[in-house]
Amino acid sequence: MPSKLSYQFVRSQRAGDKDIVVRDTELKGFMLRVRPNGKKTFAVEIGRNRRITIGDANLLTPQEARDRASEELRKFKYGLRPGNSKVPTLRGFVDKRYAEVARFEQKEGDANLKRLFYCFESFLDTRLDRISIADIQAWRAQRLSKGIAKSTVNRDTTSLKSVLNKAVEWKMIGENPISGVKPLRVDKQGRVRYLSTDEETRLREALGHVDCRAPYLQPMVLVAMNSGLRRGELLNLKWGDVDLDRKTIVVRGSGAKNSQTRYVNANEEVIQVLRNWRGNAKKNNYVFGNPNNGGQLGHFKRSWATVKEKAEVEDFRFHDLRHHFCSKLAMAGVDLNTIRELAGHSDFQMTLRYAHLSADHKQAAVEQLVEGRSSQ
Numbered sequence: 576m577p578s579k580l581s582y583q584f585v586r587s588q589r590a591g592d593k594d595i596v597v598r599d600t601e602l603k604g605f606m607l608r609v610r611p612n613g614k615k616t617f618a619v620e621i622g623r624n625r626r627i628t629i630g631d632a633n634l635l636t637p638q639e640a641r642d643r644a645s646e647e648l649r650k651f652k653y654g655l656r657p658g659n660s661k662v663p664t665l666r667g668f669v670d671k672r673y674a675e676v677a678r679f680e681q682k683e684g685d686a687n688l689k690r691l692f693y694c695f696e697s698f699l700d701t702r703l704d705r706i707s708i709a710d711i712q713a714w715r716a717q718r719l720s721k722g723i724a725k726s727t728v729n730r731d732t733t734s735l736k737s738v739l740n741k742a743v744e745w746k747m748i749g750e751n752p753i754s755g756v757k758p759l760r761v762d763k764q765g766r767v768r769y770l771s772t773d774e775e776t777r778l779r780e781a782l783g784h785v786d787c788r789a790p791y792l793q794p795m796v797l798v799a800m801n802s803g804l805r806r807g808e809l810l811n812l813k814w815g816d817v818d819l820d821r822k823t824i825v826v827r828g829s830g831a832k833n834s835q836t837r838y839v840n841a842n843e844e845v846i847q848v849l850r851n852w853r854g855n856a857k858k859n860n861y862v863f864g865n866p867n868n869g870g871q872l873g874h875f876k877r878s879w880a881t882v883k884e885k886a887e888v889e890d891f892r893f894h895d896l897r898h899h900f901c902s903k904l905a906m907a908g909v910d911l912n913t914i915r916e917l918a919g920h921s922d923f924q925m926t927l928r929y930a931h932l933s934a935d936h937k938q939a940a941v942e943q944l945v946e947g948r949s950s951q
Contacts, residue, residue: 580607580637585615605644607632619644621651649749662748665706665738666692666699672745673738686807687734689873694718694731703739704748711735711756722890725759732756769899774888775800781886789878791863794852796882796896801845803900803918806893810872812862814853822846826919837919901926 578584580599588595590613599605604620615632617640627647629640663671669691678684692699697714698706711732718728732753739751770778782793795809804812808826816825824845828836841849849862858869865872879893897918904914915926 582637585632585637602641604648605641619647662702662704664700664702668703668742673741691734695735703742704752706752708753708756711753725761729758767898768891768895769902777886778888781882789875792878794848795863797848798845799896800899801842802839803897809863813860814862819846
């Protein structure tokens with residue numbers, strides 16, 4: 576006779592001449608089996624006439640057994656193999672299964688994997704099927720509070736979704752638990768933050784006192800400030816792509832955001848910075864390589880944050896050096912089409928956000944009206 580399988584109920588059951596099966600009234604398919612020799616086991620019925628043993632009733636509480644039974648029923652529902660091993664954690668799945676495919680299928684597989692581990696560190700030891708929409712919403716709020724751009728948060732969320740979609744494809748989980756997460760609405764014009772004259776002066780001074788463990792930071796920032804190169808483009812830049820005599824830098828398609836190779840004109844400061852850096856840097860194919868192992872540099876978040884703190888520059892990301900470059904060109908009267916070519920924008924809409932003047936330049940412009948009337 577069906578009954579709720581409680582601790583007291585299970586203990587009270589006695590063996591008979593044949594197997595006794597008591598079905599649980601709380602979870603359909605879950606049951607207690609008592610053999611004639613007195614051994615008690617929990618089991619769950621999967622599909623038609625198929626039972627899976629959950630475990631010894633002397634070692635498991637009814638609720639523990641019920642939870643395991645529920646997991647087996649969930650696997651069966653989504654076409655997974657009942658009795659299979661537990662759902663892996665994010666770390667385990669990526670390390671053992673996903674990483675190899677990512678390196679083969681993705682243009683920058685290794686870099687993407689590093690970013691995945693960095694961005695979702697708090698989820699690495701969480702089972703894939705237990706990463707919830709609420710978890711992701713809280714994670715996004717935390718990232719946004721740190722000044723991370725909405726577009727960046729969306730990109731990272733998409734990366735995690737791709738991992739979970741693979742897990743579904745390979746029948747590790749039945750469904751993507753965060754498929755319902757909608758991307759954040761992004762302003763097409765985007766954020767434009769550039770340095771004031773005083774801020775730039777302070778930043779340059781702070782760069783002169785960079786920690787010896789990050790000697791690459793000063794030349795990297797100065798090159799970014801004068802060329803508009805993206806962070807990824809700088810990290811992928813090799814000495815073979817730099818022609819100091821012709822004052823040109825080749826941004827290879829493999830390292831560019833839009834996968835298109837372009838040629839960047841370098842001004843005198845960039846050339847001088849790179850000449851000095853090449854003489855001081857350790858032998859490395861990468862212009863801004865890892866000083867410890869000679870390979871590609873990963874991230875430099877801590878060093879960059881320290882420099883900004885010393886310079887008293889707030890609300891300024893490394894990517895904003897690119898905005899600084901484009902904004903300064905616009906304020907110098909450079910036409911937008913030229914800015915677009917120098918920045919490597921694939922969409923002119925991206926360039927239009929630099930069609931502005933700083934507050935100082937606006938004030939100077941209206942002051943010219945007064946000066947013009949007084950001279951008449």
